[in-house]
Amino acid sequence: MKRLLLLIALVPATAFGAETGYRLDKSPHETTDLVSLQAGAKLYVNYCLGCHSMQFMRYSGLSELGLTEQQIKDNLLFTGGKVGDSMIIAAAKKDQQEWFGVAPPDLSVIARSRGVDWLYTYMRSFYRDQASGTGWNNLAFPNAAMPHVLWELQGTQVLKSEIEEHGGHKVEHKKLELESPGALSPLEYDKLTRDLVNYLSYMGDPAKARRVQIGIAVLFFLSLLLVLSLLLKTEYWKDVH
Numbered sequence: 001m002k003r004l005l006l007l008i009a010l011v012p013a014t015a016f017g018a019e020t021g022y023r024l025d026k027s028p029h030e031t032t033d034l035v036s037l038q039a040g041a042k043l044y045v046n047y048c049l050g051c052h053s054m055q056f057m058r059y060s061g062l063s064e065l066g067l068t069e070q071q072i073k074d075n076l077l078f079t080g081g082k083v084g085d086s087m088i089i090a091a092a093k094k095d096q097q098e099w100f101g102v103a104p105p106d107l108s109v110i111a112r113s114r115g116v117d118w119l120y121t122y123m124r125s126f127y128r129d130q131a132s133g134t135g136w137n138n139l140a141f142p143n144a145a146m147p148h149v150l151w152e153l154q155g156t157q158v159l160k161s162e163i164e165e166h167g168g169h170k171v172e173h174k175k176l177e178l179e180s181p182g183a184l185s186p187l188e189y190d191k192l193t194r195d196l197v198n199y200l201s202y203m204g205d206p207a208k209a210r211r212v213q214i215g216i217a218v219l220f221f222l223s224l225l226l227v228l229s230l231l232l233k234t235e236y237w238k239d240v241h
């Protein structure tokens with residue numbers, strides 16, 4: 001897969017989808033889907049890791065996704081480093097700030113800070129905007145500094161506006177239309193985005209699935225203990241009038 005670098009950062013700002021009034025799409029991610037997580041890891045390494053580090057995760061942590069150490073070396077480790085190394089980028093933060101104006105954020109907990117619905121919507125809401133410095137803009141994050149690095153896969157979208165009148169008030173509705181198709185169909189691109197968001201969500205809290213499993217087991221045990229306690233109480237007090 002062709003490697004692309006995210007040349008400019010996802011600038012931290014107040015432009016969350018809810019704050020901009022743009023409706024967020026529900027992310028169909030499922031962090032127990034190992035196939036999706038593996039695909040998302042490959043996407044991250046090929047398209048994001050050039051500029052966005054994940055400093056709180058080591059390559060060895062990818063073994064939790066069902067990958068062997070050799071598979072990690074062959075398919076996900078291109079820096080010549082070791083499997084035990086952190087997933088960081090080579091460029092220094094000060095250099096990135098000088099080059100791009102702002103350092104690309106670390107993506108270790110981006111899904112927890114932004115939300116999976118925001119990420120899923122953001123990656124599917126880029127459109128051409130010649131007035132911007134990168135030639136791209138985003139409905140979920142207006143004036144985003146990051147260009148659309150997946151445009152060859154998704155294709156080029158354009159922004160369309162429609163004006164409707166409701167009760168004497170004019171309301172503008174914005175929507176995106178696919179002007180030129182990419183290498184993937186819309187459904188295939190949505191699946192690709194789902195895989196990437198799935199991976200980012202998992203890496204934001206790798207132990208979550210395990211905690212949920214333990215929590216369910218504990219609740220089941222407590223339920224059995226409650227039943228036994230009630231039976232014991234009934235047996236103990238049955239002769240008391």
